[in-house]
Amino acid sequence: MNATKWGFKKSLWVFHLNAGACNNCDIEVLDCLCPKFDIERFGMKLVGSLKHADVLLVSGSVPRRVVPDLIEAYEQLPQPGVVIAIGACACTGGIFKDGYNFAGPVDKHVPVAAYVPGCPPRPEAIIGAVVKLLGKL
Amino acid sequence: MSKKVLEALRMKFGDRVDIHEQSPKRAYVAVSNADWIAVTRHMYEVEGGRLTTATGSDRSTGVELLYHFAFDREGTVVNIRTTLDKPFPKIEALTKYYPAADFIEREIFDFLGVEFVGHPDPRKILSSHDRPADFHPMRRDE
Amino acid sequence: MSTTIPIGPFHPVLEEPEYITLQVEGETVVSADIELGRIHRGMELLAEEKTFDQDVFLVERICGICSASHSWTATLAMEDIAGITVPDRARYLRTIVHELERLHSHMLWVGLAGHIIGYWTVFMWGWKYREPVLDALEAITGNRNNYAWYCPGGVRRDVPDDIWPPIVKAMDEFAEKTNLLIDVILNDPVILCRLKGVGILSKEDAIAYGVLGPTARGSGVDIDVRRDESYGAYDEVDWKVIVQPDGDCLAVGVVRLLEMIEATKIIKQCIKKLPKGEIRNEVREIPRGEGIGHIEAPRGECFHFIRSNGTNMPERHKMRAPTFLNIPSYRPRVKGETISDATLIFAVIDPCYSCTERMAAIDSDGSRVANGHDLIKLSHQRTEWLRKNL
Structure with missing residues (x-):
């Protein structure tokens, strides 16, 4: 059993970071919490501090000004930790990739373990991505 | 209707305002740089218009400012327009008299480099700090 | 002694993410400064490179919550130009x-x-x-x-x-x-x-x-x-x-x-x-x-101004979301209130989740005295206290 697998054996705590998203992906991430989808039944929990998190969910197209913040957030993520890019913007830049202020996508700045495309991805897709990722580690 | 507002503008400023009524609910008023602050203050202080936002755009004639005043009771929008000379556009700030213009004028300064004289907080608002001070993304002059 | 409390920087709401710095004396807020720009994606410039049809989809992505409002506002502005x-x-x-x-x-x-x-x-x-x-x-x-x-x-x-x-x-x-x-x-x-x-x-x-x-x-x-x-x-x-x-x-x-x-x-x-x-x-x-198109979005008036030069792309597309004008009112609102209410007053202007989760209090010498959890805990404690003492 490698360290990553060992570290992810129990409940996953998730931190969510908005790096220039339109809010849609963020609401869908929060929606995972609500009674209809209820990620807590898998032991997953949205936490308020990066220091407590195993998984960093990043949404948004990463405008220029967020780049240092994103890198700092990744450096604060305790290892072993993984980054998941949520939404079309975080995966590729989406509709914003031609913008003058665009500095992304996410994987240009931090290593990304899984991509969840969609504008916005449905809560089922987000939960599915985390579960699939766990199987791959 | 916006008729009353436009009549009052005509009464007060005479032929120094160029009024174009596009439809019963939309009117565009062009004024000179010198009358700018008097007309915009009149719209807010006397007529009670609400500054919804302002559009700045770089056109061939210069940098155009278009302040949109909404009159909610009548459901009309009266737009005040003026054109500033390039390359260093400069105008008196409305923020001194009307706090709602604060962010709006800072945004125009950021994007188009219009200097608002007397603005209490003339910092850039949206663009990244690592850009040079004279970086104004919406300016088209090379 | 005055203490600085930064709120932010990330905010999940549309173009208007904010980084708020509260100056507090004891428990009372004396002033607030607001910094925007982290989610600035340059939409107004992007819109000038898209056709009118594509534009509607672009403005939809200004804000995930107001996507219907912005696209309706933009279509109203286009209909205003063409008289449709x-x-x-x-x-x-x-x-x-x-x-x-x-x-x-x-x-x-x-x-x-x-x-x-x-x-x-x-x-x-x-x-x-x-x-x-x-x-x-x-x-x-x-x-x-x-x-x-x-x-x-x-x-x-x-x-x-x-x-x-x-x-x-x-x-x-x-x-x-x-x-x-x-x-x-x-x-x-x-x-x-x-x-x-x-x-x-x-x-x-x-x-x-x-x-x-x-x-x-x-x-x-x-x-x-x-x-x-x-x-x-x-x-x-x-x-x-x-x-x-x-x-x-x-x-x-x-x-x-x-x-x-x-x-x-x-x-x-x-x-x-x-x-x-x-x-x-x-x-x-x-x-x-x-x-011009303007409508009443959930948070207030959305306003779009479009200038067309007869081609299939707008020459200028100005978009203004309601929070842009609502945020400055945080300053008069929060002055004289306590820190435990600062998060709440902020949320009254506009729903904001991430911000309140990421608040951190820093003492004037730079040492960390409380983080977002503590501030929300403060807010919770106050509710508990009221519950017991009423």
């Missing part, structure tokens, strides 16, 4: 989707406000009741958010008649749950203590700062573009504008809660009156000219 009228059925369909959006946005706010004052149950309930609204939106438009529903001249797709009865039923249930929430909130002494008289924005300040939507109506400023401009089908259905005079957090909350009841009424009437016929008038071109 919209078929009756399309007007009603547009209104229904817009009001459904208002429901889910307000309910989202109720949940977050509940979380901030330490009522986790309200968050869970609010978000549970919000799901049927999203299901209704999915049934009508095909997606939970970003509906791609509006286009110049009408709406993009027609809907069969048999989808309406479940939506009417869902609206009845939603109104019932909202009434329950209103009952709880107006009768709970602790909630009243946390909200009443906190973060007051006077009517004069509300007008001077040009605030919009529920923020303005909570301060007694009677503006609502739905009534004033009477776009869509709003002048053909029976509803009323909710205005509360007090200007505190409670007043803004009550405006939002009562507006949800009004919105369910509007939706039900629109479904009942929904005319048959065309859903879209063909738009061949947008001629040279200038046009």
